[in-house]
Amino acid sequence: MISLPVLKTFDTAPELAQVLAKKIAAQLQESVDKKGSASLVLSGGSTPLKLFAALSTQAIDWQEVFVTLADERWVSPEHADSNERLVREHLLVNRAASAKFRGLKNIHSTPEQGVQMTTEVLSNLPRPFDVVILGMGNDGHTASLFPCSEQLTQGLETEAMCLAVHPTTAPHGRLSLSLSALLNSRQIYLHLQGEAKQQVLEQALSSDDVMAMPIRAVLKQRNTPVDVYWSKNS
Numbered sequence: 001m002i003s004l005p006v007l008k009t010f011d012t013a014p015e016l017a018q019v020l021a022k023k024i025a026a027q028l029q030e031s032v033d034k035k036g037s038a039s040l041v042l043s044g045g046s047t048p049l050k051l052f053a054a055l056s057t058q059a060i061d062w063q064e065v066f067v068t069l070a071d072e073r074w075v076s077p078e079h080a081d082s083n084e085r086l087v088r089e090h091l092l093v094n095r096a097a098s099a100k101f102r103g104l105k106n107i108h109s110t111p112e113q114g115v116q117m118t119t120e121v122l123s124n125l126p127r128p129f130d131v132v133i134l135g136m137g138n139d140g141h142t143a144s145l146f147p148c149s150e151q152l153t154q155g156l157e158t159e160a161m162c163l164a165v166h167p168t169t170a171p172h173g174r175l176s177l178s179l180s181a182l183l184n185s186r187q188i189y190l191h192l193q194g195e196a197k198q199q200v201l202e203q204a205l206s207s208d209d210v211m212a213m214p215i216r217a218v219l220k221q222r223n224t225p226v227d228v229y230w231s232k233n234s
C-alpha cells in the first residue's frame with residue numbers, strides 16, 4: 001500500500017522546476033532504457049511553464065518519449081487557451097523538440113464527436129504512463145474533471161480513456177483523460193504554485209468528498225504514488 005502524498009516545498013517556481021525536471025527526466029530515461037520508450041502526460045493552465053522550459057533542456061532520448069495531455073480545451077491548437085499550444089511553445093523545443101507529441105484535439109467540431117479518435121490515438125501510447133503531471137484549480141478540479149460539470153461522475157467512474165466535459169465555471173468544452181486513465185501510471189506529480197493553491201490542497205486533504213473536489217480522488221487513493229510539488233512564489 002502506498003502512503004499519503006509526499007509534499008516537496010520550494011520558495012520559487014524556477015527552483016521547483018529544476019528539481020522536478022531532473023527527477024522526471026531520470027524516470028523517463030529509465031523507462032526508455034528498460035522498455036525502449038516512455039510516456040509523459042502533461043497538464044495545461046498557467047502553472048507548468050517554467051517546468052516545461054526546464055524539462056525541454058534535459059538530456060534524454062526524447063525521440064523515444066511519447067508526450068500527451070491530461071486534458072484539452074476544444075479550441076484550435078493556435079488558440080490562446082489551447083493546452084497543445086502551450087506544450088508546443090514551451091516543452092517541445094530545445095532537446096525535447098524530438099519527442100513524439102500526441103495531442104487530444106482533433107478535426108471533429110465537438111469533444112463528444114472527437115472522443116473516439118482521441119481514444120485511438122491514446123491507445124497507441126505506452127501504458128501504464130510513466131509520468132503524469134497534474135495541476136489543480138482553485139475549485140479542486142484536476143485535468144478537466146470539474147466539480148461543476150454534469151460529466152464528473154462519468155469521469156470518475158468510467159474505464160474509458162477519455163471523455164467530453166462541459167464545465168459551467170470555466171471556458172470551452174473539453175476533452176479530459178478519465179480518472180482511471182490518469183491513475184494507470186507509475187508516478188503522478190501534482191504541481192502547484194502560490195499560497196492560494198496551498199490552502200486548496202489543505203482543504204482537499206481534509207475530507208473525502210470527491211464530488212466537491214475531484215483532486216481528492218487522486219490524493220486519497222493508495223495505488224499510484226503521488227508527489228506534490230509546491231512553490232510559494234512564481
Ligand SMILES: O=C1O[C@H](COP(=O)(O)O)[C@@H](O)[C@H](O)[C@H]1O
Nearest residue numbers: 043044045046047135136137143
Ligand atoms: O483548466 C485547466 O486548469 C488546471 C489548473 O490550471 P492552473 O492555471 O491553475 O495551473 C490545469 O491543470 C488543466 O490542465 C487546465 O486545462
